[in-house]
Amino acid sequence: MDEIGQKLRDARIQKGYTIDDLQQITKIQKRYLIAIEEGNFDALPGDFYVRAFIKQYADTVGLDGDALLTQFQQDIPEPQPQEYAAQSVENKTRATRAEEASPVNRLRRYLPQIAIAAVVVVAVIVIYVIMLVYQSGPKQTIPTDSESVAVSSKRSTSKTSKSSTSSKTSKTSSASSSSKTAEKSSKKSTKKSSKLDISVADANGATQAVTLKNLPKTGNKLTLGATGATAWISVIVNGSPTWQGSLTSGNSQEVTLPDNVTTFQVRSGNATATTIKLNGQSVDISKGTSIVRTITFTADATESEGSQE
Numbered sequence: 115m116d117e118i119g120q121k122l123r124d125a126r127i128q129k130g131y132t133i134d135d136l137q138q139i140t141k142i143q144k145r146y147l148i149a150i151e152e153g154n155f156d157a158l159p160g161d162f163y164v165r166a167f168i169k170q171y172a173d174t175v176g177l178d179g180d181a182l183l184t185q186f187q188q189d190i191p192e193p194q195p196q197e198y199a200a201q202s203v204e205n206k207t208r209a210t211r212a213e214e215a216s217p218v219n220r221l222r223r224y225l226p227q228i229a230i231a232a233v234v235v236v237a238v239i240v241i242y243v244i245m246l247v248y249q250s251g252p253k254q255t256i257p258t259d260s261e262s263v264a265v266s267s268k269r270s271t272s273k274t275s276k277s278s279t280s281s282k283t284s285k286t287s288s289a290s291s292s293s294k295t296a297e298k299s300s301k302k303s304t305k306k307s308s309k310l311d312i313s314v315a316d317a318n319g320a321t322q323a324v325t326l327k328n329l330p331k332t333g334n335k336l337t338l339g340a341t342g343a344t345a346w347i348s349v350i351v352n353g354s355p356t357w358q359g360s361l362t363s364g365n366s367q368e369v370t371l372p373d374n375v376t377t378f379q380v381r382s383g384n385a386t387a388t389t390i391k392l393n394g395q396s397v398d399i400s401k402g403t404s405i406v407r408t409i410t411f412t413a414d415a416t417e418s419e420g421s422q423e
Contacts, residue, residue, distance in 0.1 A: 116153020118168070118186040123151045125175040129405065139346035139383045140170050141360050147171065153189075161191040174344050174384075312395055317385075317402020322409045324397060329413040332373045336380070337391040339366035346383035351375060363387070376413040382406070 126136060137144045146167055149157035155164045168190065169179030183190060311327035338347050340361040348358035349369050356378075357369045366389075371378060382388040385407035390397040392411070399409055 116151075116189065118182065118189055119151040119153045121182070122168070122171055122175065122177070125172070125177050129175050131175065135383065136171070136174065139344070139360055140174050142167055142170065155191055164191055170344070176343075310393055310395060312392060312397055314398050314401065317399070317404055317407060320404045320407050322399060322402055322407055324399075324409060324411045326392070326411055326413045329376075330393070334371040334375065334393060336369040336371060337366055337394075338369065338380070339389040339391075340364070340384070340387050341389055343384055343387040345385075345387045347388060348381045350379040350381065376415075378411050380409045380411070382409070385409075 126133075131139070133144055133147055136142075136147055140147075146158055146163075149155070150164075150168060150171060155161075158164050158167065165183060169183060172179035172182045308328045310329060313325040313327070315323045315325075336349060338349070338361065340347075340363050342363055344360060344362050346358075346360045347367075349356045351372055356371075357367065359367065361367060380388075380390060383406055385399060385402065385405060388399065390399060390409070397409075399407070
C-alpha cells in the first residue's frame, strides 16, 4: 500500500468512516477511493482527477489536502497541460462569455423590454385614434327654451339624487373603513403572537431534538450550509430523503418543505461544520460533539392548533 494511501486510510478509520460512508459524503466512486488508498493512481480517469480526489479525500477526513499534496508531490502524477486546460474553469468561463456576447443572446436579453415598448406605442396610437373619432363626431344642437327648462329640471332632480346617494356612500365607506381598521389590528396582534420559536436540546450522542412552536403550515424553507470543511447532509421527510448532497465550505442549499409537515430530520456527516436555518432563523446545533448526527425537528401540537384558530 502506498504511503499517502496508508495515511489517508488511517485518518478515515480514525474518523469512523467506512469506504461507503466516504463515497456518500464525497460523491467519489468507491473504486476510486480504494485505488487512492492502494496507491493505484492509474485506475483513476486522469492525472488531473488524482490530485483533485486526494485533496477532497484529505479534507473530508480532517487532513490538510494542500499540505498532503505538497508532502507527497513526488508520488503524485502531475496533470498534463492539455488535460489541465480542458478542465480549466477559466477556459469554460471564456466560452460562456463568448456565447453570452453573441448577437442572438443579446437580442433575447432585450426582447422583454422591446415587447413592452411596442405595447405602449400601440396603446398610445389607439387612444389617439379614439380621440380623433370622438372630436370629429356630430355636434349637439342648441335646445329651445322649453327643452332647456326640462333639462334644467332633470338636472336639479339628478343633483338631489346624487347628493343623497353620496351621503349614503360616505356613511357606508366610513363603516367599512372602521371594520377594516379593526380587522388589520386583529391580524397584527395574531402575527405578533404567532412568531416561529425554535428550541434546540443538547445532543444525546448521535441524535439531537429541536422543538418548533408556531410553525407555519405552508412555505417552510430550510437553508443548509457548511463552514470550515465539507459536510454531507440529507433532509428526510416522512421517512424518505427530500434532498441529499455534499456541501463544500462556504456553500449553501435551500430546501422547500412539504405543506402541513409536522416532523422532519436533518442528517449530517460532519455536524460540527454544518449550519441550518429554518425560515431565515438560525438553528444552533453546537450543543454536541458527535460528528455524524441526526437532528429531529418536531412541531409543537398545542401551538399548531392555536395557530389554526
